[in-house]
Amino acid sequence: MIPHHRTDDLPATGAWRPGEPVGSRRFHDVAPGRRFQLEGGGSLEAPCVAYETWGRLDERAANAVLVCHALTGDSHASGRSGPGHPTAGWWDGLVGPGRPIDTDRWFVVCANVLGGCQGSTGPASEDPATGRPYGSTFPVVTIRDMVRAQASLADHLGVRTWASVVGGSMGGMQALEWAVMYPDRLRSLVLASTTAEASALQIAWSHIGRMAVAADPRFRGGDYYDAAPGDGPWRGLAVARMCAQVTYRSDEVFTERFHRTLLHQLEFSLDNQFDVEGYLDYHGLKLVRRFDANSYLRLNRAMDLHDVARGRGSTATALARVRVPALVAAVTSDGLYPPRQQEALAAGLEAGGVEVDRVEIDSPHGHDGFLIETPRLGPRVAAFLDRVTPLDHSGARP
Amino acid sequence: MIPHHRTDDLPATGAWRPGEPVGSRRFHDVAPGRRFQLEGGGSLEAPCVAYETWGRLDERAANAVLVCHALTGDSHASGRSGPGHPTAGWWDGLVGPGRPIDTDRWFVVCANVLGGCQGSTGPASEDPATGRPYGSTFPVVTIRDMVRAQASLADHLGVRTWASVVGGSMGGMQALEWAVMYPDRLRSLVLASTTAEASALQIAWSHIGRMAVAADPRFRGGDYYDAAPGDGPWRGLAVARMCAQVTYRSDEVFTERFHRTLLHQLEFSLDNQFDVEGYLDYHGLKLVRRFDANSYLRLNRAMDLHDVARGRGSTATALARVRVPALVAAVTSDGLYPPRQQEALAAGLEAGGVEVDRVEIDSPHGHDGFLIETPRLGPRVAAFLDRVTPLDHSGARP
Numbered sequence: 001m002i003p004h005h006r007t008d009d010l011p012a013t014g015a016w017r018p019g020e021p022v023g024s025r026r027f028h029d030v031a032p033g034r035r036f037q038l039e040g041g042g043s044l045e046a047p048c049v050a051y052e053t054w055g056r057l058d059e060r061a062a063n064a065v066l067v068c069h070a071l072t073g074d075s076h077a078s079g080r081s082g083p084g085h086p087t088a089g090w091w092d093g094l095v096g097p098g099r100p101i102d103t104d105r106w107f108v109v110c111a112n113v114l115g116g117c118q119g120s121t122g123p124a125s126e127d128p129a130t131g132r133p134y135g136s137t138f139p140v141v142t143i144r145d146m147v148r149a150q151a152s153l154a155d156h157l158g159v160r161t162w163a164s165v166v167g168g169s170m171g172g173m174q175a176l177e178w179a180v181m182y183p184d185r186l187r188s189l190v191l192a193s194t195t196a197e198a199s200a201l202q203i204a205w206s207h208i209g210r211m212a213v214a215a216d217p218r219f220r221g222g223d224y225y226d227a228a229p230g231d232g233p234w235r236g237l238a239v240a241r242m243c244a245q246v247t248y249r250s251d252e253v254f255t256e257r258f259h260r261t262l263l264h265q266l267e268f269s270l271d272n273q274f275d276v277e278g279y280l281d282y283h284g285l286k287l288v289r290r291f292d293a294n295s296y297l298r299l300n301r302a303m304d305l306h307d308v309a310r311g312r313g314s315t316a317t318a319l320a321r322v323r324v325p326a327l328v329a330a331v332t333s334d335g336l337y338p339p340r341q342q343e344a345l346a347a348g349l350e351a352g353g354v355e356v357d358r359v360e361i362d363s364p365h366g367h368d369g370f371l372i373e374t375p376r377l378g379p380r381v382a383a384f385l386d387r388v389t390p391l392d393h394s395g396a397r398p
Numbered sequence: 399m400i401p402h403h404r405t406d407d408l409p410a411t412g413a414w415r416p417g418e419p420v421g422s423r424r425f426h427d428v429a430p431g432r433r434f435q436l437e438g439g440g441s442l443e444a445p446c447v448a449y450e451t452w453g454r455l456d457e458r459a460a461n462a463v464l465v466c467h468a469l470t471g472d473s474h475a476s477g478r479s480g481p482g483h484p485t486a487g488w489w490d491g492l493v494g495p496g497r498p499i500d501t502d503r504w505f506v507v508c509a510n511v512l513g514g515c516q517g518s519t520g521p522a523s524e525d526p527a528t529g530r531p532y533g534s535t536f537p538v539v540t541i542r543d544m545v546r547a548q549a550s551l552a553d554h555l556g557v558r559t560w561a562s563v564v565g566g567s568m569g570g571m572q573a574l575e576w577a578v579m580y581p582d583r584l585r586s587l588v589l590a591s592t593t594a595e596a597s598a599l600q601i602a603w604s605h606i607g608r609m610a611v612a613a614d615p616r617f618r619g620g621d622y623y624d625a626a627p628g629d630g631p632w633r634g635l636a637v638a639r640m641c642a643q644v645t646y647r648s649d650e651v652f653t654e655r656f657h658r659t660l661l662h663q664l665e666f667s668l669d670n671q672f673d674v675e676g677y678l679d680y681h682g683l684k685l686v687r688r689f690d691a692n693s694y695l696r697l698n699r700a701m702d703l704h705d706v707a708r709g710r711g712s713t714a715t716a717l718a719r720v721r722v723p724a725l726v727a728a729v730t731s732d733g734l735y736p737p738r739q740q741e742a743l744a745a746g747l748e749a750g751g752v753e754v755d756r757v758e759i760d761s762p763h764g765h766d767g768f769l770i771e772t773p774r775l776g777p778r779v780a781a782f783l784d785r786v787t788p789l790d791h792s793g794a795r796p
Contacts, residue, residue, distance in 0.1 A: 040666025140666045200656035200674045201649045207675045208640045210668060211682075215633040217615055235613040242606045243641060251599045251736055258598035260705060268438025268538045270608060270695055274702065276598040277605045284609075297668055304672065307658060335733060338649055 004263075004278060005285050012224050012232030015117035015124035015292040016050075016074075016084070023084025025050045025075060025119045028111075030152045042139035045128045049149050050119025051075050051111035054095065054103035057158065064159040065101055065385075066150065066186075067091065067110040068167030068174035070371075071244075071299050072291055074118035077110040078103065086290055093374030100378030101166065101385070109157065113174070114149045115141040115298045123294030124225065136222030140298055143170070143306045147177045154185070161185050163389045166381070168192035168329075168370035169337065170299065173306045176345075179322040180308055188388040189326040190381055193334055193370040195341035196315050196348060197307040202336060205247055206300040209240035213293050222294050233293045238284030240296060245283045250333045250366035319345075320352035325388040329359040329377055331369030357384050402676060403683050410622050410630030413515035413522035413690040414448075414472075414482070421482020423448045423473060423517045426509075428550045440537035443526045447547050448517025449473050449509035452493065452501035455556065462557040463499055463783075464548065464584075465489065465508040466565030466572035468769075469642075469697050470689055472516035475508040476501065484688055491772030498776030499564065499783070507555065511572070512547045513539040513696045521692030522623065534620030538696055541568070541704045545575045552583070559583050561787045564779070566590035566727075566768035567735065568697065571704045574743075577720040578706055586786040587724040588779055591732055591768040593739035594713050594746060595705040600734060603645055604698040607638035611691050620692050631691045636682030638694060643681045648731045648764035717743075718750035723786040727757040727775055729767030755782050 016025075027048045030036055035043040052075040057064055067077045069090065078089035078096045095101045095108055112120035115138070123138035154162070165186045167175040172194025179189045198206075213219055216236025224232050246254075258276040272278055308318035326349050330342035339360070346356045359380045365372045414423075425446045428434055433441040450473045455462055465475045467488065476487035476494045493499045493506055510518040513536070521536035552560070563584045565573035570592025577587045596604075611617055614634025622630050644652075656674040670676055706716035724747050728740035737758070744754045757778045763770045 038666075042666070140668065142666065197658060199649060200652040200658065200672070201644070203656075203658075203672050204640075204644050204652060204674050204678060207670075207672075207678055208637060208644065211633075211637050211640060211678075212610060212613075215610075215614060215637055235609075239606065239609050239613055239637070242602075242609060246599065246602050246606065251597060251733065251738075254598040254602060258601075260595060260598065260601075266703075268436075268440070268540065268703065270538065270699055272605075274598070274601050274605075276602050280602060280605055280609075301668055305664075305666065335649070340649075 004272070005281055007234060007285070008230035010230050010232060010234040010285065010288050012227035012229070013117070013124045013292040014288055014290040015122065015295065016119050017124065021083035023076070023082060024052045024079060025084065026052070027119065028153045028156050030149045036149070038139055038145050039142045040140050044121060044139070047114060047121035047149065049111045049114060049121070049153055051109060051153060052077070054078055054108045055106055057107040061158050061160060062163060063105065063107050064157070064162050065106045065108045066154070066162050066165045066178070067095060067101070067108055068165065068171035069110060069113065070169040070171045071303070072287060073171065074116065075110045075112045078108070090371065091374070094378050094381065100374070100382035102382070106163065109153070111150055111153055113146045113299065115146070115295060115302065117292035117295040122292065123222070123298065124292045133225040135225060135294060138294060138298065140301050140305070142302050143173045143177050144181060146302070147174055147181055150174070151182060151185070161187060164188040164190055164385055166190040167194070169194055169367065170303050173303065176308060179324060179326070180318050183321050183323045186324055188324050188385065189322065190384065191326060191342070191345065192329040192377065193331055193337045193342070193367055194345070195337055196319065196345045197309065198304050199341065203304045205243060205336070206304050208243055209300055210297050212236045212239040212243070213297060219293060224293070234285065234288040237288050237291065237293045237296060238281070241284045241287040242280040245280060247336045248367040250335065250364050252333065252364040253366065315348055316351060319348040322349055322352060322354050325355040325357070327357040327359060327381060327384040329361060329370065329380070331361045331363050331365060331367070331373065333364050334367045334369060336367040402670070403679055405632060405683070406628035408628050408630065408632045408683065408686050410625035410627070411515070411522045411690040412686055412688040413520065413693065414517050415522065419481035421474070421480060422450045422477060423482065424450070425517065426551045426554050428547045434547070436537055436543050437540045438538050442519060442537070445512060445519035445547065447509045447512060447519070447551055449507060449551055450475070452476055452506040453504055455505040459556050459558060460561060461503065461505050462555070462560050463504045463506045464552070464560050464563045464576070465493060465499070465506055466563065466569035467508060467511065468567035468569045469701070470685060471569065472514065473508045473510045476506070488769065489772070492776050492779065498772070498780035504561065507551070509548055509551055511544040511697065513544070513693060513700065515690035515693040520690065521620070521696065522690045531623040533623060533692060536692060536696065538699050538703070540700050541571045541575050542579060544700070545572055545579055548572070548576070549580060549583070559585060562586040562588055562783055564588040565592070567592055567765065568701050571701065574706060577722060577724070578716050581719050581721045584722055586722050586783065587720065588782065589724060589740070589743065590727040590775065591729055591735045591740070591765055592743070593735055594717065594743045595707065596702050597739065601702045603641060603734070604702050606641055607698055608695050610634045610637040610641070611695060617691060622691070632683065632686040635686050635689065635691045635694060636679070639682045639685040640678040643678060645734045646764055646766045648733065648762050650731065650762035651764065713746055714749060717746040720747055720750060720752050723753040723755065725755040725757060725779060725782040727759060727768065727778070729759045729761050729763065729765070729771065731762050732765045732767060734765040
């Protein structure tokens with residue numbers, strides 16, 4: 001199985017760890033010298049977030065845009081690959097000089113989420129209390145915890161109010177919580193391929209990913225950081241990623257790209273025969289090299305728990321806290337975060353009195369459309385930002 | 399993980415094995431005293447198929463209907479549960495006395511497929527050459543091999559020509575191959591939620607199921623039949639089944655049925671929190687009790703390999719062999735076998751000169767719609783059979 005790929009050098013964790021090249025990362029102590037309380041009741045001692053910035057904050061700190069990443073993203077939203085950044089920016093088509101979110105104009109910030117594995121405190125980080133990786137003891141964090149950590153970063157950067165908070169999928173969950181938790185700390189909101197609450201279908205896939213990882217004996221209940229290369233929970237994480245990879249795309253895209261193309265002359269065996277099988281193996285193992293199984297479980301759980309209504313009475317009550325214009329983008333072929341979710345979100349925001357710019361991207365690319373269709377999403381985002389982030393009171397403009 | 403279910407008594411295989419109650423099964427030796435050659439080049443020594451029948455074959459053997467089962471089905475298409483049949487017939491709403499395929503009128507036959515695990519020769523069967531279960535040595539069979547075994551059964555039963563061959567999903571693949579391989583041995587064809595060729599998306603899910611099973615160390619490469627209860631590949635097979643269970647349904651059904659209902663008071667942990675998680679665990683383990691992991695891999699592979707064009711020039715050439723009227727049914731919300739496949743199939747049959755009765759079932763039940771929507775599918779099938787299976791030359795009618 002997975003015969004065409006080397007597995008004996010797969011790291012036990014793909015997490016970024018101290019001592020590796022920092023690349024463009026910077027680090028912010030969220031709660032220096034104290035414990036950071038989590039929504040779920042747990043706490044973390046002096047966690048940090050890794051972040052990157054592009055552009056310059058203007059004198060009035062009025063041109064700051066926060067970009068929030070999705071499940072397997074990180075702080076490297078824009079820019080080339082290089083030491084510390086094995087891949088180019090995950091939203092490079094949307095964020096950069098001359099791009100729709102133009103870093104010549106905007107001061108753009110992107111932080112790795114709390115619980116993640118690319119520099120922010122997560123399960124692969126050292127627990128100060130033990131000097132060992134948290135592993136199985138790392139608590140579940142919520143989207144709201146991630147956002148509170150980002151708010152601390154905003155304070156540190158001198159950003160009282162974001163011109164916009166922008167995100168897709170899990171990034172959109174964070175952006176939405178920003179608008180609900182800190183309604184006066186942003187002037188606009190861009191929500192792509194996201195939802196006000198995780199659906200049963202999303203939770204189902206999340207559960208299956210957890211089961212696949214937990215079923216791997218090399219997961220060792222979450223304490224696998226001492227494992228030798230090739231002896232970590234790569235099989236389980238790869239299976240989880242393969243599932244995700246299919247749910248992120250669509251029948252149309254798979255048919256067009258792979259059809260029934262064979263890898264070699266057909267054999268009537270269980271070994272890989274079809275191109276699409278090789279593709280899945282490749283993507284499964286690719287994630288293993290850059291991600292951490294414990295983070296994968298916890299961030300998926302954070303998404304399951306995402307529900308703006310929790311503790312706020314109802315979805316309507318929660319959405320009524322939002323006071324700023326919102327762009328809500330849907331991809332027609334998204335089966336995982338289907339357009340009905342974005343329609344419900346847009347309608348809920350409008351019912352609360354918010355101006356909503358609905359963007360429907362007619363595309364076969366499914367959930368990954370928010371990453372792939374930047375040529376179509378970008379101009380709409382740029383126009384929205386132009387329109388809804390007016391001059392500040394001084395008349396200064398970045 | 400899977401905390402609410404007992405796992406220490408899970409059998410290493412859920413296959414039916416000699417010595418267990420036979421229930422309504424009968425057995426037919428497909429190749430008595432000789433080897434049965436397989437399309438893939440392998441062979442099986444004296445395989446058998448387990449089958450059931452309902453109703454009576456008329457004097458002219460003109461009222462026989464073959465029902466073909468899907469991936470995890472078996473010969474028990476109709477009737478109650480009881481010894482040897484842990485569940486009621488899988489198509490009980492369609493097949494039975496007074497049902498759309500009325501067993502008071504039709505002589506209905508359903509056989510467990512070759513490579514299956516409910517009485518027909520499969521990986522859990524004893525290899526006559528070794529006296530041990532085939533396990534890892536069992537070859538991949540194809541849909542065409544299944545059909546050739548069924549043709550031997552038809553000969554044995556005295557059925558020269560089926561009034562109809564009927565199937566959904568993998569059952570539809572068999573029905574279609576019947577019409578292509580033996581065009582003069584049937585008078586009509588009912589194809590529900592099926593396709594002329596497996597798509598890249600279907601192969602992708604099949605691959606993920608294989609990977610999940612193979613990743614389970616208790617799979618032991620396929621030789622697990624000696625394992626103690628609880629020590630078989632139940633985790634891998636359960637994960638594979640959970641994936642399938644989700645792809646068989648739809649966002650709409652999951653939302654309506656489960657929404658975000660909790661199993662108990664919310665905890666911020668990785669343990670099961672949501673109703674849908676318990677549902678998936680339940681169905682994953684339920685399959686383990688009645689199925690065999692090796693069969694699961696091979697039948698999925700048989701579906702991947704399904705392509706009527708193989709060795710016949712093209713899909714059009716293959717479909718042009720079909721000479722009988724066909725009912726082709728699609729379920730609107732089927733994301734795994736999407737309506738585009740049934741439309742292509744119907745159009746291909748029509749291009750070959752065949753009369754096609756297209757049935758579109760507007761239903762949220764997804765791929766499982768062909769099993770669930772029998773109240774809507776049934777009357778269309780009954781009317782189709784009435785119309786296209788005319789009196790035979792003698793004027794006799796069952």
